[in-house]
Amino acid sequence: MPQTIAAPVHYELVIKKSRFLACVQPMADRAGAQAVVAGLRAEHPGAAHVCWALLAGGQSAAVDDGEPSGTAGRPMLDVLRHQDLEGVLATVVRYFGGVKLGAGGLVRAYTDSVAQALLTAEKIAIIKQRTLACSVPYALEGTVRRELEASGATLGSVEHRDAVHIEFSVPADAADALAHRLNEACHGRLAWREQD
Template sequence: MPQTINIAVHYELLIKKSRFIACVQPMTDRASAQKIVAALWEQHPGAAHVCWALLAGGQSAAVDDGEPSGTAGRPMLDVLRHQDLEGVLATVVRYFGGVKLGAGGLVRAYTDSVAQALLKAEKIPIIKQRFLICSAPYAMEGLVRREIEMAGAELNNVQHGNDVQFEFNLPDTAADALMTRLNEAGHGRIVWTNPDDTSSAS
């Protein structure tokens, strides 16, 4: 199951006088990640490199920022992927200590600094939600409300018109069972609306 983290976590590694300052944090998209990276350059004007990796939906990134190709961004991204993370940005600010580490040394340094930061991070499972809309006769409002509550769904909106319309979301894994229960209890009188068809005409 994919996971994310709830707050930023830092970790610092010293290898042959080079400082690797790692941070892992929740991140929604590439544009936001690039702002964080720009801010890190302002905070660390003397740094040699600010390397980063992002996993956020289809917006993944692996940036070596001047380190030999494949020695920083890609290994950092591999750590995020290996831990099945989503919506996470990993950054590493490197201050060069005067001793070259070689390609293997760099891969280890960037991998270890991100992995160590993640060890301290609290991981939260990402539960895919499904948004549902249904309408029921007034006489069935109580029944529908009880079923929605028992399924652990979050009721977003209820509208009273010719009938009662419910808008709610719940974990995707529980949606089909709830729909089946309501259909059986409603004897065909509960009508489901595709959320994609409800975009307002205004």
């Protein structure tokens, strides 16, 4: 099951006088990731590289930022994938220490710095939600609310018009069963609505 992390986590790794400052944080899209990377470049003007990897649906990326191709961004992205994360950005700011690490050393350094940061991360399961909307007579509002509460659904908007219009979200894999229970509990007097 895919997960994200609750808050940014950091780790600093020093190898042969090179400093690797890693951060892994929640991130929804590439534009947000690029803004964070630009901020890091401004914050660390003396850094040799600001490498990053983003796992965010179709907006994923792996950037080596001048390191030999495939030695930074891709290994960082592999760590995120291996831990089944989604919606996260890993950045590593590298201050060069004067000693070349070689391709294998760079891969290990970038991989280890991200993996070590993730050891302290609080991971949260990503549960796909489905939003449903229905209308019921006023007399059945309490019945619907009780069913929603019992199933762990999240109540959204409730509008009192000619009938009670209720919108709610529920884990996608439980939506059909809940809809069936609501139909049964309301004895066919519940009408499903298209969401606006």
